[in-house]
Amino acid sequence: MTHQFLLYTVFGSIIILALAFDLGLINKKDKIISYKTAMIQTAFWVLLALSFFGFLWYEEGDKIALEYLSAYLMEWSLSVDNIFVFILIFSSFKVREKFYGRVLLIGILMAIFFRILFITIGVSLVERFEWVLYIFGLFLLYTGYKMFASNEEEEFDPHDSKIYKFLKKFLPLAPTDGDGKYIIKQNGRPVYTTLFVVVVLLAAIDLVFALDSIPAVMGISREKLVIYTSNIFAVLGLRSLFFLLRGAVSKFDYLQQGIAIVLVFIGIKMLVEHWIAWIPKHVQVMISLGVILLCITGSIVYSIYHQKKGTPKDVIE
Numbered sequence: 001m002t003h004q005f006l007l008y009t010v011f012g013s014i015i016i017l018a019l020a021f022d023l024g025l026i027n028k029k030d031k032i033i034s035y036k037t038a039m040i041q042t043a044f045w046v047l048l049a050l051s052f053f054g055f056l057w058y059e060e061g062d063k064i065a066l067e068y069l070s071a072y073l074m075e076w077s078l079s080v081d082n083i084f085v086f087i088l089i090f091s092s093f094k095v096r097e098k099f100y101g102r103v104l105l106i107g108i109l110m111a112i113f114f115r116i117l118f119i120t121i122g123v124s125l126v127e128r129f130e131w132v133l134y135i136f137g138l139f140l141l142y143t144g145y146k147m148f149a150s151n152e153e154e155e156f157d158p159h160d161s162k163i164y165k166f167l168k169k170f171l172p173l174a175p176t177d178g179d180g181k182y183i184i185k186q187n188g189r190p191v192y193t194t195l196f197v198v199v200v201l202l203a204a205i206d207l208v209f210a211l212d213s214i215p216a217v218m219g220i221s222r223e224k225l226v227i228y229t230s231n232i233f234a235v236l237g238l239r240s241l242f243f244l245l246r247g248a249v250s251k252f253d254y255l256q257q258g259i260a261i262v263l264v265f266i267g268i269k270m271l272v273e274h275w276i277a278w279i280p281k282h283v284q285v286m287i288s289l290g291v292i293l294l295c296i297t298g299s300i301v302y303s304i305y306h307q308k309k310g311t312p313k314d315v316i317e
Helices: 002-026 035-060 062-092 096-127 132-149 162-170 194-220 224-236 238-245 255-269 282-304
Strands: 181-184 189-192
Touching: 002 035, 002 224, 035 062, 035 224, 035 238, 035 255, 062 224, 062 238, 062 255, 062 282, 096 132, 096 162, 096 194, 096 224, 096 238, 162 194, 194 224, 194 255, 224 238, 238 282, 255 282
Parallel strands: none
Antiparallel strands: 181 189
């Protein structure tokens, strides 16, 4: 217990210091984030996550460390899907670019809070009812199949989403960004700006993606430390990844298929876990890591050289 407490304390301290550094030294309020800054931020969060991998290897051994690395890579690759939807949300509500960073940060922090709740509930269910893992496995098989078979990008209109309709029904909304404010006064009463709506949508959309990612991570590892830390590191790096990839997201047309294969693989692994118990855990972890790296890297490389939509190569200034 004391050792686990130490690990969580180290992790929490790293996150707090990293956020302070990111927000205090790299970012300034309402400043447009350049591609160069986004590249520095992305490298910062990735190196931090890999440093924690090294720390886990030293403290817990190679098995836990490799499980963490596999889970982190899984979550990181799923983040690209989030980015595509985030771009649609910002565009639909005409958010000014100088507000992107602040809105993303608040939305992501809200998403982390809800993810922690989701993970806690999911882990508790598995600990009490182990058969829930089979449901998770079947869900991943179904999700992976649907994702792989989808040839066309589904048209997503944030204004038609159930979340926006719910907000519009119960809250007074203003068709303005309030010059950076989330709540303003009109005719003496408070109304909620488009920035408020976008923050709620970002957090809610991330939870939708979490329905896939959390069961997938639990298929890689049952260690709470691995599940929590891999999720949080990946989500915290999502903001800088957004600014880094938003001009090149169309290059990754086949990443969805790569992720789908990984989800199917993990789903099958969860369903046949009792039948592959003879395979040493270390070997299982290495196989999972290898499949994730092969599928994600392969789908990205294939996407770059075979653009499905026939669009010209993106140029990022």
